[in-house]
Amino acid sequence: MEPDREGDLSVLDPAARAWLKATGFGIMEESLWAEALTHGSMGAARDYQRLEFLGDRVLGLCVAEWLHATQAGSEGQLAQRLNALVSRQMCARIARTIGAPPHLLLGKQARDDGGADSDNILGDVMEALLGAQFLQNGWEATRTLVRGLWADAAQGQDGRAKHPKSALQEWAAGNRRRTPIYEVVDRSGPDHAQRFTVRVSVHNVGQVDATANSKQEAETAAARAFMEQFG
Template sequence: MKIGADISAFMDRLGHQFRRPELLLRALTHSSIGSVTRPDNQRLEFLGDRVLGLTMAEALFSADRAATEGQLAPRFNALVRKETCADVARQIGLGDVLKLGRSEMMSGGRRKEALLGDAMEAVIAAVFVDAGFDVARALVLRLWGDRVDRVEDDARDPKTALQEWAQARGQHPPHYEAISREGPDHAPVFTIEVRLESGETEQAQAGSKRFAEQAAARALLKRLETRA
């Protein structure tokens, strides 16, 4: 099967050369352009979520043998959440090769957190089907890199951390506002803005208001801490 130069370059960035490149093409195909003859990536996303979950659960279990279930759970959630998957997707330029319908493309789909996170999970599944669990696990651990080592910081609830940051400086709690809601009912994308009393703001998108609020808080907190 012939593939374009952009897909070939993506496989180089991903670090896996597919024996069945049609699996990768399917993983990169969003439902907005899927059809009977062009299957989308939703089934692969379902599988990839499980492959990622097992990989991260095993990595955390081995990394800290003294940790309780209550300590492991938030670390696990931090490593497998959509924002983390989207961050890894941006790291390897996945958005550049996503196959999207025109309306999704015009609305900035290549940058949307939910789309990138879902596609990253689908790519993981494609590697799993193409080469087996050991190869998929090694790829995930390489791409996630030091996120596993620094997961304790990432596991903090960002909304709580941002509120503590504001209150420590005599400010009222952060205010969250829904800016927009896009996409179909079965796959909405919410844009949320968080604002501090001192004027700093940040926006984020996710498939639920709660996740979008957390992502916005995380982004603003990261910017504030970097500036400090």
């Protein structure tokens, strides 16, 4: 969705309202939901950043409480699952699953640059929507919504397997190799949709490059690729 004007967005687009309601969000004050969908490139009085700040904490508590109540495991194992389930990549995945991209309010340049499919933007918007849900509908409704939207991910393998960087670190140590070295070898794209290329190398073994929407994700992808090639 690309509005005809930039500025104060106080009325929610009817298609976005219908989509939000069908997804399970409780709509009362429309301006709050428009805010949750608005990227800074719109030049609006308010964008999703404040709601994203709140939604990040709400999501973390929802998932932590859920894991504590339903899963066995040590603190470290629960923390690993939590980190995977609340990651920006996971939030972006959920946002795509529920059909968020067409409803993002992006300036023309940001949309032309691929902002509607950016993990950074989609992840932030997903958290902003949860922040709006919490403010308008309270804890119980938000917790129920999170458990519904994250059900497949929670039952899957995210966070159960060892993180690729940890696996590579242990592989290097076990094979008496030096510690893996990560370096950013390329950075491209506008500020809101940057792409990072990271190279991971192990002395006397080899090196692998990988590209992603954040330095951390590129490092993870590079470590995974390295293990697939050399491990």
